[in-house]
Amino acid sequence: MSTEQLRIRKTRNLNFWIWPSAIFLVSTFALWLTERIFRAHAVPALLDGGYRFQSWSSDTLMQTMGLNDMVAFGPVKALWLEHIYTPGFDAIRLLLALPETLRTGVPDPVSVDYRIYMLYCIVYGSINALVFVWVRDLTRSTVWAFIGMLIWALYPGNLMVMMLLDGTAISLLAIAFSFYFLYRFLKVKNPWYITGFAGFFLIGSLTRSFIQIHVLIILVIAMIAFGFMAKWKNRPVQILNLMLAALVFFLPIKQFVMYDTLAVSTFTGYHRAGMLWIDPRSVPDIPYSQKALDNAAAFVSRENTVFALKDNLRLEAAANTYLRTHPVDSAKALWRSLQVTIPEAFRPTSDYVWSSVVEWTPWKTQFNWLFSSWRYLCILFATLAVTIWSRTWKGFWVLLKRYAWFGVFYLLVAFPVIFSNRFRAGQEDLGASWTDAMRLKIFIEVPVYVLVAYALWILLSRQGRNLHQKFKTRDPLSSEKALIQATDQ
Numbered sequence: 001m002s003t004e005q006l007r008i009r010k011t012r013n014l015n016f017w018i019w020p021s022a023i024f025l026v027s028t029f030a031l032w033l034t035e036r037i038f039r040a041h042a043v044p045a046l047l048d049g050g051y052r053f054q055s056w057s058s059d060t061l062m063q064t065m066g067l068n069d070m071v072a073f074g075p076v077k078a079l080w081l082e083h084i085y086t087p088g089f090d091a092i093r094l095l096l097a098l099p100e101t102l103r104t105g106v107p108d109p110v111s112v113d114y115r116i117y118m119l120y121c122i123v124y125g126s127i128n129a130l131v132f133v134w135v136r137d138l139t140r141s142t143v144w145a146f147i148g149m150l151i152w153a154l155y156p157g158n159l160m161v162m163m164l165l166d167g168t169a170i171s172l173l174a175i176a177f178s179f180y181f182l183y184r185f186l187k188v189k190n191p192w193y194i195t196g197f198a199g200f201f202l203i204g205s206l207t208r209s210f211i212q213i214h215v216l217i218i219l220v221i222a223m224i225a226f227g228f229m230a231k232w233k234n235r236p237v238q239i240l241n242l243m244l245a246a247l248v249f250f251l252p253i254k255q256f257v258m259y260d261t262l263a264v265s266t267f268t269g270y271h272r273a274g275m276l277w278i279d280p281r282s283v284p285d286i287p288y289s290q291k292a293l294d295n296a297a298a299f300v301s302r303e304n305t306v307f308a309l310k311d312n313l314r315l316e317a318a319a320n321t322y323l324r325t326h327p328v329d330s331a332k333a334l335w336r337s338l339q340v341t342i343p344e345a346f347r348p349t350s351d352y353v354w355s356s357v358v359e360w361t362p363w364k365t366q367f368n369w370l371f372s373s374w375r376y377l378c379i380l381f382a383t384l385a386v387t388i389w390s391r392t393w394k395g396f397w398v399l400l401k402r403y404a405w406f407g408v409f410y411l412l413v414a415f416p417v418i419f420s421n422r423f424r425a426g427q428e429d430l431g432a433s434w435t436d437a438m439r440l441k442i443f444i445e446v447p448v449y450v451l452v453a454y455a456l457w458i459l460l461s462r463q464g465r466n467l468h469q470k471f472k473t474r475d476p477l478s479s480e481k482a483l484i485q486a487t488d489q
Contacts, residue, residue, distance in 0.1 A: 019142060020129040027153060028125030031162065035117060038357050046356040051114065054355045058116055058165040059109035062267075062303050064090055067097055067107040069301035081299040083255065084308055085265045088206035089167030092119075113165055120169045124162045127176055127446065128153045134180055134450045139457040139464070148453025155371070155449070156364045157349025161442050163357060167207045168439065174204035175413055176446040179406070186403050191230040191237045198223070198244035205248045208443075209265035210416050216252065218412065219245055222405060259309055260292045261316060266308045269315030274422025274432040275337045276322055276330055280311070281428055283318040337432065340421045345437040348372045352439040379452060386455040390464070392471045414444050 039051060048055050059067050063085040070078035075094045079087040096115040097107035131152045136145035152158060161168050181196030201219075205211040223245045227238055252262045263269070273280060288310055296309040323330050348368035350358050358364060369375070388396045400407075421435040458464035 019136075019145075020133050023132050023146075023149060024125040024129040026125075027128040028121045031124045031159075032118065032121040034357065035121070035163070038360065042356060049110075051110070052165070053163045053357045054160075054165075054353050056165060056353075057109060058089075058093060058113055061166050063166060063265075064093065065301035065304050067093060067109050067112065069299075070094060071097070071101055071105075071107050073299055073301075078299055078301070081258075081295065082304055083259050083266045083296065084302075084304040085267065086206050086209055086251065088203070089170060091206075092116075092167075092170065116165050117163065120162045123169045123173045124153075124158075127158075127173055130176055130180055131446060131450060134183070134446075135453045135457075137184075138450070138454045139461075141457060141461065141463065144453060144457040144461065147456070148450060151453065152446070152449045154361075154363060154367065155349075155445075156358050156361060156367050157352075157371075157442055157445070159361065160350040160352065160355045160358045161439070163355055164353065168442065171204055171208040172442055172446075174200045174207060175443050178204060179410070179447055182406055182409060183403070185226065185230075186406055189230050191226075191234050191241060194223075194226050194230070194241045195237060195244065198241050198248075202244055202248050205251065205264070209263075209268065210413060211248060211252060211264050212268075213252070213262050215412050216249060218408065219248060222408070225405070258292070258295045259313075260289055261313060263312060263316065266312035269312035269319070270422045271416075271420065272319040273315040275419040276319055276333045277336060277432050278315070278318055278322060279428055280315060280423055283314050285310070286314045286317050288313060334419065337419055337421050340433055341418050341435045341437040344435050345417060345441045346373050346376055347438050349438055349442055349445075380448070383448075383451050383455040386458050387451070390458045390467050390471065395471045410444060410447065417441050417444060 035053070038053070039047065044050065047053070049057065058064060065078060065082060065084070070090065071094070079091055079094075082090060093112055093116075094101075094107075096112045096119070097109075100106065100108040100111055128149050132145045132149040135148035136142060139145065161172060178197050178200035181193045181200065184190070185193035185197060223242060226241070230238070232238055251264050255264055256262050259266070261268075270280065273283065292309060292313070293306055296306040300306070348371070350364065350368060371379070387399075391399060417437055417440040420437050420440055421432045423432050424430070424434040427434070458467060
């Protein structure tokens with residue numbers, strides 16, 4: 001390679017990274033500055049506890065264990081004995097508590113909350129940069145990549161999540177990046193992209209309880225398929241990818257050995273029974289192994305209790321039995337659950353919890369109106385229609401085949417969203433009508449916003465309309481390889 005070619009490549013690499021880096025830094029700083037200004041000038045009544053933008057501290061959530069309990073017991077042992085939820089977010093909280101813990105021996109939950117806000121500013125900037133890169137990859141346009149990123153950055157649901165002091169933002173980061181790396185692998189078949197996918201999928205599995213036995217089975221099949229798709233090139237990278245995928249199994253295996261369940265959260269039984277409309281009050285006790293009870297009793301902190309473990313085991317058993325013995329009734333119950341969760345998912349995400357900063361944004365009402373209810377559904381159908389129009393049916397079919405694995409993992413993440421209904425303690429007479437679908441849908445929205453920006457590019461830019469002309473004038477007998485090459489333009 002000549003000196004001139006090397007210079008051109010370095011310039012291209014610099015140009016590739018300079019925009020995402022700038023977006024990351026500006027987005028991170030902008031959210032941090034917004035929070036600082038709001039906290040300094042807001043009416044005190046708008047700040048819960050004097051500093052929070054919504055009602056819940058990270059130390060009072062159902063999914064977390066008490067910081068003081070974990071530090072007093074021993075952080076590593078506490079995380080090992082955590083069964084109520086995946087330990088990733090609690091591990092992050094313990095790390096953020098280190099300054100006070102090392103200095104005084106006692107963690108400060110308020111300081112941890114402040115640091116989570118700062119961490120989530122970085123998460124916000126990272127996902128904005130990812131959306132920019134993804135849209136630019138599809139459109140080859142910096143302008144349209146910026147437009148797509150801006151739509152996502154201003155999305156009130158996204159802002160609400162970035163100021164929610166639970167693990168949602170970290171899980172969103174992991175899932176969004178795993179989606180992107182999977183897309184890139186399916187596009188260019190470079191095994192390094194599977195390294196990114198497997199790594200972020202592992203992070204997601206430690207911060208979100210979406211890993212179940214069916215997900216593990218599909219992951220194994222997928223990793224083998226990806227190896228063949230990459231023609232087993234670069235064997236060390238392929239081995240690394242398999243090792244990362246194998247680590248996803250660690251937490252379910254640990255749960256099975258210690259607590260007699262493959263569920264990574266002992267809230268799982270409530271959700272499995274809920275989506276089948278099995279009233280928890282109607283499920284009798286079952287025999288429990290002494291080993292599981294002893295392990296659950298070894299460390300108790302808030303919801304991380306023996307009672308929660310026993311509830312999970314009996315409700316899981318009831319759900320398994322019902323699925324096996326009443327398949328038709330199970331299908332009817334699942335359909336009934338969709339009638340609860342789907343309408344809820346089409347409500348604005350930012351309405352999940354009152355957030356003072358989000359309420360202050362002047363575009364919230366208009367944005368929420370556009371991306372909710374039947375209007376959101378129309379946007380989804382319009383995006384699909386524009387994609388089919390731009391590719392023609394034959395090109396669209398090739399696209400579906402090429403990115404089929406993306407669809408598989410998208411559905412795996414979507415499944416807990418659309419079946420998130422359950423009975424609520426003390427309100428069982430209302431049925432399995434309580435759902436988190438409004439908030440959980442954020443996990444599957446990054447690809448949606450990317451495709452919306454892509455569809456707008458097709459409709460409103462000359463380059464996008466040229467894509468339609470390329471497919472329209474192509475010989476209908478052209479090879480699939482030619483069609484695939486066109487999809488990369």
